[in-house]
Amino acid sequence: MSTFVLLPGAGSNSWYWQRVVPLLEDRGHDVVAVDLPYADENADQDDYADLVVAGLGDVRRPLVVVGQSMSAFTAVRVAQRCAVDELVLVAPMIPAPGESPAQWWGNVGHEEAQRAEAVADGRDPDAPLDMRELFFHDVPEDLTEEALTQEEIALSDAAFEPSWDAERWPDVPVRVVAGSRDRLFPLPFLTELSRARVGTEPLVVDSGHLVALARPAELAGILLDPAAHPPGSS
Template sequence: MPDAMTHAFVLLPGAGSDSWYWHRVVPLLRERGHEVVPVDLPYTDPGADQYTYADVVVSAGRDVARPPTLVAQSMSAFTAAIAAERMPVDGLILVAPMIPAPGESPGQWWSAVGQAEAKRAQDVAEGRDPDAPLDPRGLFFHDVPADVVDEAFAHEQPGMSEAAFEPAWRAPRWPDVPVRVIAGRHDRLFPLPLIERLARERLGVEPEVIDSGHLPALARPAELASLLLRE
């Protein structure tokens, strides 16, 4: 049955992904009567940058009947912050996010926040080799059901243009809208202590923790949908 109060959501994929990332969450929101628009961002276009991506989000927002909540996975937290300066929104929900600071670019973020050091510390603490070659299955899909992993690797993913990591976010401060952060307890890319620190320092909020890795929309879609709706 639809919820008594319905909402609109615009869902942004993370780097190197597309709207397919949200395919397990979208029906859970729609069956409750909510408007949902998952977007594809032009990650492969060498002439498109974060401000171009924000234009796509603003355009998608015109397809819903009310100011939407922007739900941004990982790097698209940058895109959502820019879009929220350009359109009316009900709020932002940043999932496993690269939480930006004004004046920072996605390319600068990694070293600015100490991501490599945080990841190495967690790898050592959990018994993984911090110097092992990158294994996307182990890093991103370790808690995703096997059939969904197979589907993900069969699904053609967009390549990433270098422009995706530019430019710096040209803003003096965060937009004056509500912001929530959802962090994965078992995120191997952005360890929970890192996201907790950034949420507190950059947004003044405590993250809500989901029992997943970096891809909760694939690993825990029902739990993520409930968190989006605060059920």
């Protein structure tokens, strides 16, 4: 049996994992769904990783760290600080050594890729931000309403700093999960990023950006059966 450490994306919290946690626990695994202090101006990515490691204690092995979106930057830091058996990055901002979350967007050409995908989909690339359209377009309506009525977690500037202090990726197996209908990180964009930065093909789920809310069973299946979904498989 394994321990799964689940890290939420930017501006989110452990609530995000509510549909995945019971699927893992029902199979006898331990699950630690973490709240990261995204709103704290005195806490940055290094502090987030320290918080995660401090909360682990004597966990069962293997230890799998799962990072949603921006928390990929936290996940790689956790793997530097303690023995991690696998990283699973979901709809991730895949970092490069020496890069900060603030630098990532421009470094990877995100704006151009997102705009091109919107045009290809027939959506207005200049439309005002609509959370429902960008993030919740494939999430069940009841969960969407619950999410949008929660207290907003305002991101601090510190959440986007500092640069990842590493010369190379940690020596840990990495799997990348991508949503085929992700409007924030379009599949062609994330596929190329995964190839370039971790040398693997993403596992593709029929989902938007919020995979754990939209397709929890598929995501849990990937986490529970790595032999059926090795790095680079599809």
